[in-house]
Amino acid sequence: MSRKATPIVPVEHITHSIIIVRGQRVLIDSELAALYDVNTKALNQAVKxxxxxxxxxxMFRLSRTEAEALNRSQSVTGSHKHRDPRFPPCAFTEHGAIMAATILNSKRAVDMSIFVVRAFVQLRDLLASNKELAKRIDDLESRITRKLATHDQVITGMLKTIRELMNPPQPKRRGIGFTANFD
Structure with missing residues (x-):
């Protein structure tokens, strides 16, 4: 059931295997089985x-459309073209990946479950920091926009004043001779 023991995988490798499906960060069953050093069929049987x-x-089973999109995706490591088409892949959330480690009789699964948790946490922290950064950028952009609007008004006023100075009003001329208006 278990393949030849492979060395521990770095957390970064696991984070690259985590994909987003239905708005959730998940590991596909074949990726999780490889991490836990069991074959995909054994993992799915244990889950069943x-x-x-x-x-x-x-854990949830992907729809046919999701599975086809996954097969076409360049970011997913393994190809699923040899999988039985009657059974689309399963997607394991962080909690499902840990639960899978508890039901497998593999020392590797227990050891790797720690790395899987760390990968999900690292990804969550990265996404949270990106959201915070995006919020800060939005705040900065709104402040700059307000300042630019104020600056635009000041510049427009300055240009109007300069134009008025460049074209001084013509002085009123008094007409020649006697006029009844005493301006």
Whole structure:
């Protein structure tokens, strides 16, 4: 059931395997099986035997459309073209990946579950920092926009004053001779 033991995978490799499906960060069953050093069929059988431990927010099966999009994606490592088409891949959320480690009889699964948790946490922190950065940029942009609007008004006023100075009003001339108006 278990393949030849492979060395521990760096957290960065795991974070690259995490993809977003249905708005959730997940690991596909074949990726998770490779990390836990079991074959995909053994992982899926263990999950099926322990179905009560995997509610929808821990694991879900991809739709055919999602599976086809996944197969065309360049960011996913493995190809799923040899998979039985009747069974689209399963997607494991962070909690589902940890639960899978608890049901597998593999020392590697227990060891790797720590790295999987760290990868999900690292990804979550990265996304949170990006949201904070985006908020700061929005705040800065709104402040700059307000300042620019004020500057535009000042510059427009200055240009109007300069134009008035460049074209001074013609002095009123008194007409020659006697006029009844005493201006």
């Amino acid at each position: 035997r322990n179905a009560k431990r995997f509610p929808e927010d821990f």
